[in-house]
Amino acid sequence: MxxxxxxxxxxxxxxxxxxxxxxxxxxxxxxxxxxxxxxxxxxxxxxxxxxxxxxxxxxxxxxxxxxxxxxxxxxxHGIKPLYYLDSNYPERLKHCIDGPVVLFSSGNIDLANRKTISIVGTRQMTSYGADFCRKLLEDLAPLNPVITSGFAYGVDIFAHQVAMEQNLQTIGVVAHGLNQVYPKVHKKYVAAMEQNGGFLTEFWSTSNPDKENFVKRNRIVAGLSEATIIIESAEKGGSLITANVANDYNRDVFAVPGRVTDKYSMGCNNLIKSQRANLLTNAADLIYILNWQLEEKKIQPVQKQLFVSLEPDEQKVYDYLLKNGKELMDIIALQCEMPIFRLSSLLLTMELKGVIRPLPGKLFEAI
Known part of the structure; x- marks a missing residue:
């Protein structure tokens, strides 16, 4: 430009x-x-x-x-402007009617990576949320996704930190100009963020982190990504606004469930209950719904297979798929010597247990 x-x-x-x-x-x-x-x-x-x-x-x-x-x-200041009609503008934001005409970027952001997810949540993250976020990104690391968040307290900055620990690119979308850092205490993360990704904003250097800017910022967080994940949220909060925007953009939304008595799980539980978010219990849920494919490395939620109890016929099907890899339903029925109607029911039950997954073309594979 x-x-x-x-x-x-x-x-x-x-x-x-x-x-x-x-x-x-x-x-x-x-x-x-x-x-x-x-x-x-x-x-x-x-x-x-x-x-x-x-x-x-x-x-x-x-x-x-x-x-x-x-x-x-x-x-x-070496800031890179991204114009909505140029090829270097984030592709997914081009499809958002209210996406910024111009974005300002700093750091080493590579927008060519198609696997981009946003992780947001409460500023008062609990140990439950932190443990889940860390395990999620550790399991997703072989897929090399870009992790986007808002560089705020709590879930946002924790997601950025864990992404950097896993050598994943991470993008902070801020609600002010790139002439300042907010919150100021996060200034110590700026250099590492710009090495492992960077920052995006639509706001000019004359803009301060005013309350209304955070609401506008949330639409960019949602629009950049294939999916938005809510780790923890109270009944009301900015992350729920991001979830609503993501739904409006027809993007996938995921929420981590929690106990009904936990204050910072109420927002997530309500999203799931009202069918505005997919239930997220581990990385496999995300990979399955987004149809992400691992090439050589397999993701590690194998613990499901260790703790899930299978009926004899389910175990027979699972062992066959584990040994032979992806297979058609008709072939599974033939090799496992059971009628299609029986196998169809078994496969659905096993999918709900999280030990197999369906693939395009009526194929199935063990997880």
Missing amino acids: TDTDLLNTLALMRVEGVGDIVAKKLINHLGSAEEVFKAKKMQLLAIEGVGEVLYNNLRNTSVFKLAESEVKFVRD
């Missing part, structure tokens, strides 16, 4: 009455932010939703002075 493109785009975003949705509409009609400012009155008024007030606002040249200052900050 050239300085001229960035200048015009940032100036457009400063026009009163122009947000991400309106800006995209104007740019899509006229080709670029520069052409929006050059457009004649009739061209602009012909665009649905553009009236006299917005036309007059677009003629206010004071926005360019503000934009010039931000362009200078971006260039002076």
Whole structure:
């Protein structure tokens, strides 16, 4: 993105009455932010939703002075702008109608990795949440996913830390400009984060971490990722907003269940109860629902096989799949000498027990 493109785009975003949705509409009609400012009155008024007030606002040249200052900050500090029509813009955010027109990034973020998940939750994380988060990322590490969160207290910063311990790329989406760190106590993690990923924001260097910015930030956390995981949450909280946005974006949402008496499991339990989130008990649940495939390394929730009690016929099917790998239902029925109707029932029961999983093409395999 050239300085001229960035200048015009940032100036457009400063026009009163122009947000991400309106800006995209104007740019899509006229080709670029520069052409929006050059457009004649009739061209602009012909665009649905553009009236006299917005036309007059677009003629206010004071926005360019503000934009010039931000362009200078971006260039002076080595910040990389990501424009929504460019190839380096996060692919999944391109499909979000209210995704930012411009993102600012720092660090070594590699957005080519398709396996990206967001992990969010309460700022008052318990040992239960911490243990689950650590085990989840340890088990997912062979898949090399990107871990996205909000760099906040509690679940967010813990997820970033564990991701770095597992040598996974991690991205912090912040609710302010990249000229500051919030919370300040997390400044000690910045260098490591930028080596193992980095930071993204839509906010300018003039923006402070105001309350409303965190709500806007949450849509980026949800939009970047294939799935959003809620580790722990009280009955109300910012992570539930992220879950709702992810659902609105038709992304998968997962929640970790907890005891009904635990304050910081109430939000997760409610998400599951209202079918706004998938139940997440281990990494295998996530891999199965997202249809992620391991290449050579197998994930480790083998403990299921050690502790789950199988009926004789279930054990026979499981042993066959363990020995022979992926197999068609018809072949399993033939080799295990049981009718299809009986095998079909067994396979469903075994899937619920978490010892097998179905694959495309009516194949099944042992976990």
